[in-house]
Amino acid sequence: MTAEVGFDEQALAARAGAAIRAIREKRQLSMREVAARAGISQPFLSQIERGQSMPSMITVYRLAQTLDVTPGELLPTSTESKVTVVRGDEGxxxxxxxxxxxxxxxxxxxxxxxxxxxxxxxxxxxxxxxxxxxxxxxxxxxxxxxxxxxxxxxxxxxxxxxxxxxxxxxxxxxxxxxxxxxxxxxxxxxxx
Known part of the structure; x- marks a missing residue:
């Protein structure tokens, strides 16, 4: 029996990649520099940032150390709490x-x-x-x-x-x- 996971893996990878890219750019670090410091290849980091690959936990920790953030800052949180609806008669x-x-x-x-x-x-x-x-x-x-x-x-x-x-x-x-x-x-x- 296989349990269904309630995550859209592609959306999760895209959000994780976007978070990593945003922090790297905020730190004004090149993709090549971050990849070298984290011990991964630049093409793999590119795939992660574009949401085409999901990093392993070890890679997340290496990237977090390289970017001087906690691993949690690189992982997306649930988007459900970020959705707000204001109806026409509200506000x-x-x-x-x-x-x-x-x-x-x-x-x-x-x-x-x-x-x-x-x-x-x-x-x-x-x-x-x-x-x-x-x-x-x-x-x-x-x-x-x-x-x-x-x-x-x-x-x-x-x-x-x-x-x-x-x-x-x-x-x-x-x-x-x-x-x-x-x-x-x-x-x-x-x-x-």
Whole structure:
């Protein structure tokens, strides 16, 4: 009798390879250098990083020692805990300003550990959105529908419409304005 394993081995190998490659690149080490220090061939390390081969435990320990990390940092964890679903009627509401007529954003993702925020705004007529904002990192605004004028202090004024995306360093002060007071549906993404 054979027990079924609940793992997608190909996906597991791909995630392990990606983790090893990311740490190697962060350490600014060449593939050849890491392979030599770990006592494996460079073509084998290439296969591991591309997810075509899964390293043995001995190889994981050698790579971990070479990269100055724990072996666990090279092995992927379950992806189940990394999956988040936010339904259309869920998400914390976040006003753009401390005013009664301020537009409300719906926080879809706010993860300080990964430094990622995604906020959805459904801006109705006469709702206030003209507050100046700035934050660390990079900001991107995607217009699902409608038109926005975006003022970026020192960088200019931009009109973006349905299907358009604008991104800029988030420390630049910026604000949005509805065009002709028509509603807009917008996604804002901030990464640090």
């Amino acid at each position: 914390r509401l976040l006003p753009v300003a401390d005013r009664a007529d301020a537009a409300l954003g719906r926080v879809l993702v706010f993860n300080p550990d990964e430094k990622l925020q995604i906020i959805e705004y459904k801006i109705e007529r006469d709702q206030y959105i003209g507050e100046w904002f700035q934050s660390p990192g990079l900001l991107a605004v995607y217009v699902v529908s409608g038109l926005l004028d975006i003022e970026i202090e020192g960088a200019g004024d931009y009109r973006i419409g349905t299907g358009d995306l604008i991104s800029h360093p988030a420390p630049l002060r910026h604000r949005w304005l509805l065009v002709d007071n028509r509603p807009a549906h917008v996604l804002m993404v901030i990464t640090e």
